[in-house]
Amino acid sequence: MPINLKIENKVVVEKIAKLAEHSHIKALKGFFIEMAELSIFTLRFFKEALKPRYEFKELIKQAYLIGYKSFPLVAITGLIMGLVLTIQSRPTLAEFGAESWLPAMVAVSIVREIGPVITALIFAGKVGSGIGAELASMKVTEQIDAMEVSGINPFKYLVVTRIAAATFMLPVLVIAADAISMYGAYIGVNLKGDVSFHLFFLEVFAKLSFSDVFPALIKTVFFGLAIGLIGCYKGYNADKGTEGVGKAANAAVVYASLMVFVIDMIAVQVTSLFS
Amino acid sequence: METVVEIEHLKKSFGNNHVLNDINLKIERGENMVVFGKSGSGKSVLIKCLVGLLEPDEGKVVILGNEIAKLPTEELNVLRKKIGFLFQSAALYDSMTVRENLEFPLRDLKKKPQAEIDALVLETLTSVGLEDAMDKMPSELSGGMRKRVGLARTLILKPEIILYDEPTTGLDPITSKEISQLILDVQKKYNAASIIITHDVECARITANRMVVIKEGQCIAQGTFNELSASTDKWVSSFFK
Ligand SMILES: Nc1ncnc2c1ncn2[C@@H]1O[C@H](COP(=O)(O)OP(=O)(O)OP(=O)(O)O)[C@@H](O)[C@H]1O
Ligand SMILES: [Mg+2]
Numbered sequence: 001m002p003i004n005l006k007i008e009n010k011v012v013v014e015k016i017a018k019l020a021e022h023s024h025i026k027a028l029k030g031f032f033i034e035m036a037e038l039s040i041f042t043l044r045f046f047k048e049a050l051k052p053r054y055e056f057k058e059l060i061k062q063a064y065l066i067g068y069k070s071f072p073l074v075a076i077t078g079l080i081m082g083l084v085l086t087i088q089s090r091p092t093l094a095e096f097g098a099e100s101w102l103p104a105m106v107a108v109s110i111v112r113e114i115g116p117v118i119t120a121l122i123f124a125g126k127v128g129s130g131i132g133a134e135l136a137s138m139k140v141t142e143q144i145d146a147m148e149v150s151g152i153n154p155f156k157y158l159v160v161t162r163i164a165a166a167t168f169m170l171p172v173l174v175i176a177a178d179a180i181s182m183y184g185a186y187i188g189v190n191l192k193g194d195v196s197f198h199l200f201f202l203e204v205f206a207k208l209s210f211s212d213v214f215p216a217l218i219k220t221v222f223f224g225l226a227i228g229l230i231g232c233y234k235g236y237n238a239d240k241g242t243e244g245v246g247k248a249a250n251a252a253v254v255y256a257s258l259m260v261f262v263i264d265m266i267a268v269q270v271t272s273l274f275s
Numbered sequence: 276m277e278t279v280v281e282i283e284h285l286k287k288s289f290g291n292n293h294v295l296n297d298i299n300l301k302i303e304r305g306e307n308m309v310v311f312g313k314s315g316s317g318k319s320v321l322i323k324c325l326v327g328l329l330e331p332d333e334g335k336v337v338i339l340g341n342e343i344a345k346l347p348t349e350e351l352n353v354l355r356k357k358i359g360f361l362f363q364s365a366a367l368y369d370s371m372t373v374r375e376n377l378e379f380p381l382r383d384l385k386k387k388p389q390a391e392i393d394a395l396v397l398e399t400l401t402s403v404g405l406e407d408a409m410d411k412m413p414s415e416l417s418g419g420m421r422k423r424v425g426l427a428r429t430l431i432l433k434p435e436i437i438l439y440d441e442p443t444t445g446l447d448p449i450t451s452k453e454i455s456q457l458i459l460d461v462q463k464k465y466n467a468a469s470i471i472i473t474h475d476v477e478c479a480r481i482t483a484n485r486m487v488v489i490k491e492g493q494c495i496a497q498g499t500f501n502e503l504s505a506s507t508d509k510w511v512s513s514f515f516k
Contacts, residue, residue, distance in 0.1 A: 053383075143366050145328050149326045149355055150379065151352040151380070
């Protein structure tokens with residue numbers, strides 16, 4: 001009996017190993033195929049973006065919609081982030097008797113990291129999913145086919161404009177979020193203390209340097225590009241059927257958010273290389 | 276007579292689903308060709324192959340003297356402006372008003388003055404009886420209205436070839452008849468050649484110069500409406516009951 005069990009176990013283990021290997025390879029293969037497709041999609045974006053005719057009108061419309069739709073959310077989270085960060089940092093600084101550093105410290109963390117990343121994540125959730133769902137539903141209801149048969153390049157009209165708008169608008173939103181966060185921090189500082197508006201910003205700008213602001217802004221350009229690209233890629237290649245729309249929107253948010261962190265990690269390496 | 280559409284040995288499969296097996300068709304200028312076939316027999320796939328939305332596996336499609344598969348994208352887009360395509364689902368751009376939907380296919384043409392565009396939009400919309408819906412969004416329209424707006428958008432470029440995918444399906448008999456009449460008017464007015472996919476016998480009777488029946492990916496019968504409706508083939512005649 002024990003021998004028998006052993007043999008059975010072995011067979012089962014072998015079977016499982018085979019199965020695992022199989023699904024493992026399959027998943028890996030799927031990942032590489034997806035990466036290759038996304039790279040081709042990215043190249044196509046740059047190729048078509050540079051070729052005339054330029055869809056300026058549609059670009060401006062998309063930029064307006066994207067900015068207008070996400071500004072309230074970005075503003076509220078920005079204000080709260082600044083406020084909370086200040087309130088939470090105060091006790092630690094107070095322990096060292098360094099409360100006067102509060103404005104400068106909060107400003108640096110907002111500009112370098114919190115502002116860009118939080119805004120990008122909100123942007124991925126709001127705009128990335130919006131683009132994914134919109135393009136996917138246009139695909140499902142044959143609107144993209146209809147554009148194609150009327151002799152208009154849907155990639156140029158729909159995809160290029162949305163990616164470009166996302167790339168331009170995210171840095172703008174981040175600057176706005178940073179400013180509003182800073183105002184939140186000013187309120188936070190004044191909850192327990194008395195610092196004038198003038199003095200607060202004097203301290204902030206004394207500490208903030210070009211090397212805080214510039215790399216952070218470059219980083220957000222890439223965040224915007226990645227979010228636009230992934231949203232469009234998922235939407236434009238959606239499966240037929242209503243299910244495809246939900247899947248595209250969901251995948252757009254998940255991969256775009258993940259990509260934000262990956263780019264952030266790369267950015268921090270590159271920045272530390274230069275400084 | 277000039278042949279404007281020529282399909283030779285067209286084959287198309289999706290995986291193991293062999294949809295089109297060997298389609299051969301010729302359509303002359305100014306002719307209405309009605310296509311009958313069961314649901315799922317590949318009628319929509321056939322006309323999508325004609326405009327390059329789907330790539331055939333084998334065979335040749337020649338439109339106005341151009342072989343579709345060999346055309347570079349730019350030239351294909353120029354050719355596509357001469358072909359009207361009415362989608363089964365109308366495929367209206369749902370983020371645009373009816374007016375913008377109609378203006379959209381015009382945007383790449385040589386700069387036309389806005390007044391001229393407005394007049395053209397109004398004229399085309401009037402011809403489908405929907406001039407009141409000009410500034411509505413597609414979501415505010417009924418199914419039949421959507422179809423007619425789709426038709427107007429198809430006709431606005433005055434195409435030489437028009438592909439209608441079930442123009443009357445889902446419409447009441449009166450509207451159906453109006454649409455059929457409209458197809459006939461368009462044929463006369465522009466001397467356009469059309470492929471009309473339909474299950475609607477009345478529509479076929481009104482519009483068809485010639486008909487073809489598709490079964491299992493092949494054309495199994497061709498002829499005029501009267502010839503086919505008198506067919507002794509059980510399968511063919513079952514469409515006319
Ligand atoms: N893009 C596609 N991918 C995979 N299969 C497809 C695709 N388009 C169509 N098919 C398949 O091809 C077959 C024919 O579809 P098609 O839409 O041409 O039918 P049809 O004759 O137009 O039917 P109906 O009268 O219902 O519109 C169907 O079996 C369908 O599943
Ligand atoms: Mg069909």
